[in-house]
Amino acid sequence: MRLSPENRRMHLPESMKKRGVRQGVLTLIVLLAVTLLQGCFLTVKEAVNGGLSHEINEREDVVYSFGTGPLNLDRLDDFMERKNGSQRIILYTIEGDPIFTEVRYRDNKLVVAYDSTEDAFGPKETGTYTCRALEKSKGSTALKYTLTGCGGEYPEAALLWIDYKLSEQDDFGFVLKYGVNRKNEINTLEGKLVKDLQDGTTAEAAEFRPPQAKLQSIYRELVLSGYEQDKTLTEACNIKPAVSYELLVHMNGSERRFAWSECDQSADGKGMTALAQHIISEVQEGEYYQALPETKGYYE
Structure with missing residues (x-):
């Protein structure tokens, strides 16, 4: 199992080491989260009364699995901001088994309930432990909630x-x-960048090749x-128009x-428009776009 530099100093329980060998070197960092949560649980063992519900609410729960990416990630941010209530997080292992976690604010601390009983290859356990804070760090190649x-x-x-390492x-x-x-x-497949001059004509940049840092930023979003x-x-x-x-x-x-x-004001529509605007902004800041002529007209 690959660890980030800040976690290489951590030692895992023997059961977790065996699981890491089984899974091999993974590209999905979220499995590190599963492993470390299990490590904490094994150290501070407290039974969960009745366990966590295994019913997944795709509107309310934060869900993350390899191949589909994060769902409802904004709910975890909202939970951190309001500092009350609870939030469920479901992480899928590479084999497709769900790991259930619920984080709840109580007396200015975080009570974390954990349930891995559906993990066919890992320890089938439930438990709780307490932490003081939840921190978010958004880097160029990884987003971390610690x-x-x-x-x-x-x-x-x-x-x-x-x-999200490109x-x-x-x-x-x-x-x-x-x-x-x-x-x-904006076409990175064909190396083409076209600008609408809004007077009936367009301008095109030759051999468009955005820098790797820009591509990494776009891939992250x-x-x-x-x-x-x-x-x-x-x-x-x-x-109109x-x-x-x-x-x-x-x-x-x-x-x-x-x-x-632009009329699509659904959650999906707003999210995709924000993504498109990020891509456009990254490209418009670059030398290829800056070399194109200014817009000559406008749409009424």
Whole structure:
């Protein structure tokens, strides 16, 4: 099992070491969170009354699994901000087994309940432990939610780590068309960047190749947006002229395609528009876009 530098000093219980050998070197950092949570639990063992519910609420629970990315991640941020109530997190192992966790604020501390009884290959256990705080760190290659000030042998535990290292992907590219009639195009598959001058003409950058840092930033937002999940989007719009979007993501031989308009104010629509705006902003800051001529007209 691969550990991040800040966790290499941590020693895992023997049962966890065996599980790490079984799973091998994983690209999914979230499994580190599962392991460390189990480590904390094994040290501070307290029975969970009745256990946690194994029914998954896809509207309320934070869910993370390999192949689909995070679901309802904003709920964990809301929980941290309001500092009351509870939040459930379901992490799937690489074999597809759910690990259930509930974090609850109580007396200015965090009570963490844990249930791994559906993990076919790991210890089937339930328990609780207490931590002082939950911290969030969003880096260029990983998003980390870390429990700190925990009792027992492990004072820190990864509640949820999401890895988005672009360097670990074999093949990545995308095409984003946007604007009125989608005349603007950002195309890393063909090395094409097209700007709508809004006077009936367009300008194109030659041999468009965005820097790796920009691609990493875009890939990060793609992962955090849950682009691998099914989205309910609409292209219908009663605004004239309307801005619309079309996004094609190519990843390791597979493709995902989305189309929507600025009128789509659903949660999925807002999320995809925010993603598109991030991509556009990253590209417009670069030298290829800056070298293109200024817009000459406007749409009425």
